[in-house]
Amino acid sequence: MKTIGVLTSGGDAPGMNAAIRAVVRTGIDKGIKVMGIQRGYNGLLNGEIFEMNRTSVSDIIQRGGTILRTARSDEFKTVEGRKKAYNVLKVFGIEGLIVIGGDGSFTGAQKLSDEFDVKTIGIPGTIDNDLAYTDYTIGFDTALNTVLDAINKLRDTSTSHERVSIVEVMGRRCGDIALFTGLAGGAEYIIIPEREYNFDNLCRTIIEGKVRGKVHNLILLAEGVGGAEDMAKKIEEVTGIQTRATVLGHIQRGGSPTAFDRILASRLGARAVELLVEGKSKRVVGIKDNKVIDVDITEALNMKKESNDNLYDLAQILSY
Ligand SMILES: Nc1ncnc2c1ncn2[C@@H]1O[C@H](COP(=O)(O)OP(=O)(O)O)[C@@H](O)[C@H]1O
């Protein structure tokens, strides 16, 4: 393998830069030319491609976002679009493509390999932690710490006013951000797509807590379940306790990556290059029990994420 390409696609995540750095420097260390592709599959279709060197990835390990930028591409979802992408890769002499992104980006890589025999390797970059084959995705840990910082601040004001505070966090189909920060932040209630919740039960928990002397109530809500504002109004109506909603939004996607995310990104970036050198393709790298693993893309995409029932139950017991 003489030349490889790297791109970031879908939503950005803190730690993507550390992954790009690892890909570029591992590639150069192995005598491979590394091409950076800007703006995901969009940039690939437009030929936004340039050669990277050791210096192009200097001073980025600590930065959030992605220096390669990211985008979503509808054209790439069509077979004609992917044929065009294949032609661009050929013109630039790119023999292997490393895609840093989530399940949508991996699906694109899978199709590119199936239809045009392009060698692809995926690196999981998304704050949602919604990929079943890996224990953690790059960006998740940083997002958790950002949310935790916000929760700590909200607790202060919520306690002073003896209010209920609902915090809506990202996670469309996966409640991991809400669950992990709910446990770490001592939330009274966690609402996630994986577990059914009952509104009356929620209100009862709040009222009982007040009677027992709780001075605040913190509810962690995953965005996939519903709107925080509406829920706040309904809770206030039923319980009579002032309730405020905070939607954290894209703040969760930014910021300097934690040590955990930088180390994860460095390990996965290096392994992705090694796999291409070994002649492997259509695989995704991940982490299982602190060991770097690689799995067939199709298999990885078909895996169903196990729900974290133990953590959910623990959070419930500890919140009482
Ligand atoms: N079914 C698909 N077929 C081909 N390409 C896809 C498919 N789904 C997503 N992609 C490509 O991957 C990009 C990123 O996917 P998206 O779901 O937005 O983010 P993520 O990778 O974070 O899940 C899309 O804009 C599209 O170009």
Ligand SMILES: O=P(O)(O)OC[C@H]1O[C@](O)(COP(=O)(O)O)[C@@H](O)[C@@H]1O
């Ligand atoms: O604002 P955007 O970029 O359209 O996307 C918002 C979504 O991106 C995420 O941060 C990550 O989702 P993906 O893994 O699909 O990119 C979600 O939690 C959120 O719902």
